[in-house]
Amino acid sequence: MGLSWQQGPLSSGAIGKFLVPQPLPARMLYVEPLRRRMRVRFEKTWIADSEKVLLLFEPTRYPVAYFLESDIVEGVLEKSGHVTQHTDLGETTWYSVRVGDRVVQRAAWQHTNLPAHAEDLKGRVAFAWRSMDAFFEEDERIVGHAADPYHRIDIRQTSRQLIVKHGETTIAQTSRPQVLYESGFAPRWYVNREDIDLAALKLAENKTFCPYKGVCSYFDIGDVRLAAWSYPETYPEVARIADWISFEANKVDVYLDGAQLHLEPGQQVVPHGPDRELTLEELALDNRKL
The missing domain is CATH 2.170.150.40 (Domain of unknown function (DUF427))
Structure with missing residues (x-):
């Protein structure tokens, strides 16, 4: 959706093209400040609260919100020992998220060996959307994934x-x-x-x-x-x-x-599951509480 999903300009199925003399890289990642306050709720606790979130747009993926480590409640992240390799961003360290007796494995990650051109993400952590209880912009719940400011x-x-x-x-x-x-x-x-x-x-x-x-x-x-x-x-x-x-x-x-009419490229929608079977009634109740 927006920049990187379906037929967006950074997706693999882009419907348009960049008018440039040289071919662009097959994959382009884009990052920018969200410029909105975002909070993360887990086990009835606000575990992250930031006005300095960065959004990462990656081809064929929804935008992902990255928080400064300093904007995350101390002690909720525990290194899991699980490490993966990102195609463009290098080594990725995974964390468990713990509040009280509740712990979710591989619920957050951080790119720990970034190439020089991607150091904007240094010292930042992203949370797995469905592993958290909820994400909010100001006092309104955002569902599915981080809101794409280019989606209309x-x-x-x-x-x-x-x-x-x-x-x-x-x-x-x-x-x-x-x-x-x-x-x-x-x-x-x-x-x-x-x-x-x-x-x-x-x-x-x-x-x-x-x-x-x-x-x-x-x-x-x-x-x-x-x-x-x-x-x-x-x-x-x-x-x-x-x-x-x-x-x-x-x-x-x-x-x-x-x-x-015939099915066009990009018209076949990839379904997006609800956040843990989220209903509109639950969403409305969440927004009324705040």
Whole structure:
């Protein structure tokens, strides 16, 4: 998403290109100050609190937040003895995180033999997102991964004709779809339930999670699994598509103004699991408490 994910400019599947005379390196890492206060909660304790977080953008990965050692509560990090080798950043030392009797192995890491050009990360530690209880920017919980400041979602109403078919059966037909443009992704078309034959859709058990939109539900159409999806309850920022339904163009036939849509590079989304089965209700409760 944003810079380094899906079709972002630093990802391996970038849709655009840099207009430079010489080929760029196959992998480029980018780091910048977050410029927001970020806190980490573990075992009901704030174990890190910083206004000097650095975000690392690495190809095909979500952005990662790195904290100064001085902004981490003393004693919560314990060297695990586990050491790995990062492709670009060298030797990586892993830590357990302990508060009281609770300990999680390999819950944080630090690059301990950095090349000279990457010394911005010297003396900094990153926490494994799902190993912590929660991350916050100011008093609001951030879910999924560190928020990408280059990630953007725009939703536009349109009068274009959208038709969805499964075989010879028309599943949806509308002249009032909404199109969602999201950084690093191809456009997605959403249809009001009033314009859909809902009897043709069967709610599937699958759920995935988007850090920018919320928990996503899926539908089967006939013998086609996960052919459509919807966000029944979205975050307020994308409430316009709440409970609208979008269809997967490589699983059913989707026509826009008479032209059939096909799956584009980067349109196949890599699912992002919730933070330990996080629900929107839990998130709302967390934000009300603070």
